[in-house]
Amino acid sequence: xxxxxxxxxxxxxxxxxxxxxxxxxxxxxxxxxxxxxxxxxxxxxxxxxxxxxxxxxxxxxxxxxxxxxxxxxxxxxxxxxxxxxxxxxxxxxxxxxxxxxxxxxxxxxxxxxxxxxxxxxxxxxxxxxxxxxxxxxxxxxxxxxxxxxxxxxxxxxxxxxxxxxxxxxxxxxxxxxxxxxxxxxxxxxxxxxxxxxxxxxxxxxxxxxxxxxxxxxxxxxxxxxxxxxxxxxxxxxxxxxxxxxxxxxxxxxxxxxxxxxxxxxxxxxxxxxxxxxxxxxxxxxxxxxxxxxxxxxxxxxxxxxxxxxxxxxxxxxxxxxxxxxxxxxxxxxxxxxxxxxxxx
Numbered sequence: 001x002x003x004x005x006x007x008x009x010x011x012x013x014x015x016x017x018x019x020x021x022x023x024x025x026x027x028x029x030x031x032x033x034x035x036x037x038x039x040x041x042x043x044x045x046x047x048x049x050x051x052x053x054x055x056x057x058x059x060x061x062x063x064x065x066x067x068x069x070x071x072x073x074x075x076x077x078x079x080x081x082x083x084x085x086x087x088x089x090x091x092x093x094x095x096x097x098x099x100x101x102x103x104x105x106x107x108x109x110x111x112x113x114x115x116x117x118x119x120x121x122x123x124x125x126x127x128x129x130x131x132x133x134x135x136x137x138x139x140x141x142x143x144x145x146x147x148x149x150x151x152x153x154x155x156x157x158x159x160x161x162x163x164x165x166x167x168x169x170x171x172x173x174x175x176x177x178x179x180x181x182x183x184x185x186x187x188x189x190x191x192x193x194x195x196x197x198x199x200x201x202x203x204x205x206x207x208x209x210x211x212x213x214x215x216x217x218x219x220x221x222x223x224x225x226x227x228x229x230x231x232x233x234x235x236x237x238x239x240x241x242x243x244x245x246x247x248x249x250x251x252x253x254x255x256x257x258x259x260x261x262x263x264x265x266x267x268x269x270x271x272x273x274x275x276x277x278x279x280x281x282x283x284x285x286x287x288x289x290x291x292x293x294x295x296x297x298x299x300x301x302x303x304x305x306x307x308x309x310x311x312x313x314x315x316x317x318x319x320x321x322x323x324x325x326x327x328x329x330x331x332x333x334x335x336x337x338x339x340x341x342x343x344x
């Protein structure tokens with residue numbers, strides 16, 4: 001296990017070219033001339049670029065690498081309800097197109113990465129959010145989601161006037177349970193008697209809970225009607241529905257992965273108390289930099305609170321009055337004085 005610093009800090013498959021990959025006059029050479037460009041294939045989860053959350057965070061890391069490092073990139077996106085074979089084909093098609101460094105965004109790619117990486121030992125892979133796929137050519141990019149969630153759970157409890165808050169998870173899997181566990185622990189550290197309503201939008205193998213805003217809205221509406229005044233979502237694209245419900249109810253919501261007070265539609269940003277920032281962009285950029293510098297190393301890289309891999313957002317100023325308390329909790333976690341659970 002390697003901890004890294006933040007400074008380093010369906011069967012039809014559609015491949016969308018981006019960056020310079022569609023420009024035949026530049027895709028074969030670097031701007032400095034002669035040397036071949038590093039070629040990165042990015043396989044997004046459901047929702048893809050534009051989900052204002054998890055996938056967009058990965059896209060931000062790719063965009064930074066294109067700007068800073070002059071890489072050549074090609075992107076592909078998962079579709080709702082696709083078979084496992086579609087994920088395998090997507091990865092293989094990126095490789096067949098010449099993109100021999102591949103980032104798979106999301107734990108759902110683990111079986112496909114394990115299979116395709118074994119079949120393509122010369123290709124370097126990074127998979128976000130999973131250690132289920134391992135191998136000499138696989139780097140696992142994982143996060144201490146429970147630590148960041150602890151901080152926003154504390155924020156929810158400090159801001160709640162009803163002593164009743166909510167958590168909406170996209171899919172009921174171990175990864176999302178880490179968000180729930182941290183959130184509940186942080187809230188109870190502030191108020192041991194607080195009520196936390198919990199709802200998951202889908203059960204595996206149904207992953208639609210990450211891309212269904214209508215389901216997110218319905219779940220949050222029920223929580224607000226049952227007395228919650230702050231709801232945290234870890235539901236990807238479904239989180240937009242949580243924000244809409246908060247706006248309609250005159251209550252607060254908490255975003256995830258990206259600083260959603262910056263990325264969500266303008267009409268709901270005012271109800272976003274904070275966001276649990278999961279710096280997928282930092283992890284993706286780290287992998288690409290390592291590949292470019294011939295420093296790729298297989299195995300698990302953990303982006304935790306100490307490494308700057310997770311945090312809470314202050315955009316909008318709604319947590320300014322409690323920031324000192326949140327930062328105190330943050331330091332205690334970094335110092336090891338608070339051990340945050342990973343299971344509810």
